[in-house]
Amino acid sequence: MSNKPSILIVGAGAIGSFYGAILKKAGCSVSTVLRSEYDAVKANGIKISSPLGDLSYRPDQVYRDDDTPTEEPDYLILCVKVLPGVDRAALVKPWMGRNTRLVLIENGLDIERELADAYPDNPIISCLAFIAASRTEPGVVEHKAYGKLVMGRYPEGIDDNCRELSQLFIDGGINIDLTEQVVAERWRKCLWNTPFNPLSVIANGADTRTILDTDGGEELIRAMIREVMDVAAAEGYPMEEKVIEQNIAGTRKMPPYKNSMALDYLNGRPIERDAVLGNVVAIAKRHGIPLPHLNTVLVTLKMRATLEGRD
Ligand SMILES: NC(=O)C1=CN([C@@H]2O[C@H](COP(=O)(O)OP(=O)(O)OC[C@H]3O[C@@H](n4cnc5c(N)ncnc54)[C@H](OP(=O)(O)O)[C@@H]3O)[C@@H](O)[C@H]2O)C=CC1
Numbered sequence: 353m354s355n356k357p358s359i360l361i362v363g364a365g366a367i368g369s370f371y372g373a374i375l376k377k378a379g380c381s382v383s384t385v386l387r388s389e390y391d392a393v394k395a396n397g398i399k400i401s402s403p404l405g406d407l408s409y410r411p412d413q414v415y416r417d418d419d420t421p422t423e424e425p426d427y428l429i430l431c432v433k434v435l436p437g438v439d440r441a442a443l444v445k446p447w448m449g450r451n452t453r454l455v456l457i458e459n460g461l462d463i464e465r466e467l468a469d470a471y472p473d474n475p476i477i478s479c480l481a482f483i484a485a486s487r488t489e490p491g492v493v494e495h496k497a498y499g500k501l502v503m504g505r506y507p508e509g510i511d512d513n514c515r516e517l518s519q520l521f522i523d524g525g526i527n528i529d530l531t532e533q534v535v536a537e538r539w540r541k542c543l544w545n546t547p548f549n550p551l552s553v554i555a556n557g558a559d560t561r562t563i564l565d566t567d568g569g570e571e572l573i574r575a576m577i578r579e580v581m582d583v584a585a586a587e588g589y590p591m592e593e594k595v596i597e598q599n600i601a602g603t604r605k606m607p608p609y610k611n612s613m614a615l616d617y618l619n620g621r622p623i624e625r626d627a628v629l630g631n632v633v634a635i636a637k638r639h640g641i642p643l644p645h646l647n648t649v650l651v652t653l654k655m656r657a658t659l660e661g662r663d
Pocket residue numbers: 362363364365366367368385386387388389417431432433434443457458459460481482483484485486487612624
């Protein structure tokens with residue numbers, strides 16, 4: 353029996369399956385809670401192709417989301433999409449032990465609070481994933497590139513749990529940046545996600561190159577990034593002016609890329625509109641900051657959702 357911590361992944365899609373594989377490589381027992389992909393994973397395990405090699409594995413236990421738990425994990429890693437109507441606190445409830453550390457690997461802003469309120473005695477580790485990965489079939493994941501996690505205790509600090517978990521990820525072969533200020537890092541990541549992800553949906557799943565090369569596209573992205581920066585600054589997270597050009601230049605260096613929201617949209621799955629954009633607009637309203645570009649995109653997405661019968 354391994355003396356490494358036990359891991360339970362709730363929501364083993366692209367991200368959960370990949371980071372589960374990394375912890376499996378590091379010698380942890382890794383179990384999964386699944387919904388639609390239960391049968392496929394139970395029968396065949398999880399198949400992952402990756403530039404890091406074949407990361408396929410069989411989870412130690414494969415649970416359905418309505419199973420009764422037989423174990424209390426040391427770390428519960430939550431990787432479901434952050435969607436309205438999905439009560440993440442209720443979703444993890446059966447699996448949370450008294451000593452379970454709750455780890456979020458999910459996009460969006462202000463997404464920790466509901467879990468911190470529900471589990472005030474369990475440490476929460478918040479992570480930002482810089483990775484390109486997607487599900488191609490049930491139980492099959494394609495990891496295309498990158499993989500770094502930025503990780504810190506929520507709402508701030510770095511504790512022994514962060515140190516232990518980050519070391520396991522490093523042992524499994526990925527880079528980790530530990531941060532004392534994970535909320536600031538969420539804002540920093542949203543400088544990219546909040547403009548690019550929703551805009552790609554409005555533009556029918558456009559990739560980064562199309563967005564930036566379309567006449568007026570780069571200018572629009574620049575204006576949207578600036579709006580996110582204004583809100584971040586009002587929340588106490590000012591950023592240097594140069595990050596705007598750094599985000600644009602960094603994106604131009606990448607091959608044309610469809611972000612996770614574009615892929616959700618193209619595959620007919622719900623999009624994380626509110627976690628990535630709606631929450632930024634709501635926070636701006638509290639500060640009385642006008643966001644002409646971001647608000648236009650948000651309202652347009654809402655109109656679309658109404659027409660498609662999704663809201
Ligand atoms: N993919 C990427 O490259 C990146 C993703 N992210 C972020 O990571 C997070 C996860 O994204 P990703 O892995 O791509 O998403 P996926 O859609 O691939 O995976 C989400 C998983 O959650 C499962 N799930 C949802 N509800 C439940 C439930 N009630 N019980 C059990 N499982 C459930 C889904 O199952 P089902 O199939 O049944 O719906 C699915 O397996 C998101 O916040 C995303 O924004 C961040 C950076 C990059």
